[in-house]
Amino acid sequence: MTIRKTPKGASRRAFLTSAAAATLGAGAARAAGDPLITEIQPWAQGFGDGVDATPYGLPIEYESDVVRRNVEWLTADTISSINFTPIHALDGTITPQGCAFERHHSGAIDMRKQDYRLMLHGMVEKELVFTYEDLERFPRESHVYFCECAANSGMEWAGAQLNGAQFTHGMIHNMEYVGIPLRTLLAEVGVKPEGKWLYVEGHDASSNGRSIPMEKALDDVLLAFKANGEALRKEHGYPVRLVVPGWEGNMWIKWIRRIEVMAGPVESREETSKYTDTLADGTSRKWTWVMDAKSVITSPSPQSPIPHGPGPMVITGLAWSGRGAITRVDVTTDGGKNWTEARLASEGKAKALTRFYLDLEWDGAEMLLQSRAHDQTGYVQPTKDQLREVRGLNSIYHNNGIQTWWVKADGRAENVEIS
């Protein structure tokens, strides 16, 4: 009779076990009634925590499996590495900052607002230094955008590898940002006519310098200092990061310290050695900035099996596009033979995550689940094989191919590829 309490660190697998125990228990107690109802429970009698117990709270312990996860073998160390958002356990679209993925190249640095400086220089009328306090005095905007690592799903180019949506699609988060449009700061320094590119770098040792064309900078790029209502987390660039809507996460420079207006691109390490996409013939694409339309079913999925057997169930997932709003998501349960249009939880927002649902009466048979996103440009999410036909297997980045989950009769799911 312990359904209310799963052990600390329990996963959805453990949940399955306790769900089974509860089913048995409820059967045995059926005559008398459920003791959770017929017996007075401690929480109905005594006190809960006082309002002074938790000045800043964390999730309840029973949700302790909803955490960022690391895959040790992916990188040489954990300093220049990646972890994964538990998208299999989340719903809606806003990612809780505390479990939103991290990607650093020389670790998450610790910087006080008092120590923060931002320099704008190069081909400008006035080369300026701003303090954090200065930045808060500029007019602000607020927008929701996804930040997806260029390498999200990158381990899946050669085939099904990691068993869980968190690992295959979790290099992503979606937050409500508040900050200053970059165009406002560029107006403050006065861009000279020959200034066509920006070179932007962070305060950290890796610097993560990237070149950004002026057109994008003047369009929708933000210098953000708030995310989901509060200051950025340390690991997400506190106190100020770049938000580059729709473009690969590497360009979302954290701990931003310098913006140089230039005539041409720097062709830095992060846009030559990395974040270039090698094709089958050995040539490589560079400046593949936009993240194309993509989707994934987050539940059921390998880390989120069906615990309840046949009957009513909810299929849910996320869709997004760097080129605009999601207009539609199709779902198949038979590996793409037949598709049904899913229900969008709310109208797609440009360059932000969109939640979709398909409410199903499951007959308990095996399913091959897929989702297929459409964006406002008319682009339809391709299959992995369609992408491979164009690019081969070695482009590392920008894998937006359709994901398949094989749901078995017992409710468990597995990452597979199908014909």
Added chain:
Amino acid sequence: APADGPLELGRAATGEEIAAWDKDVSPDGTGLPAGSGSVEVGEVLFSENCASCHGEFAEGVGNWPKLSGGEGTLADDDPVKTVGSYWPHLSTAWDYVNRSMPFGNAQTLEDDEVYAIVAYILYSNFLVEDDFVLSDANFLEVEMPNAGNFVIDDRPETEYGRFSGEVCMSDCKEAVEITMRAAVLDVTPEDEDAPATNVDEASVEI
């Protein structure tokens, strides 16, 4: 009020401040400081500062990046992408080593030391002789083998037409087969306190 003119916030950056932070080097050599370094000196510096991760010959240790080798492998099943086989511009090597290496102790190398280390990386890729001296004067004479093999993002031409338009909604294919399974590979981190055997028991009960 919205800013239609400057708000006069911030203050002028000094020349010393800009010089302290503006270290980037562009492919045409813009940003390179005066200086030079030889393969010979670079070999010693590399051994002291870099080889513990990148190997004595820049060939890489364990999972750490290989900086040399991989010539002619870019169209192979497993391309080896190094400074020699892949990087289009020497400026990037100079800039990145100067600003962000050694890993954990960045921005500790003098300009001449960076020239020497970059000269040694070129030598380890068989791109220069062992008596080569790299300097700001001859920097642009070094040819990077893969420089011509990058194209600007061509997805609008090569993919967007192909991946747009009407989609099939019913009777789209006759048969579906599973061709690959992640569980067979078994490289996903497991939750320690939830042994997989529990799943089977639970599934039976449910």
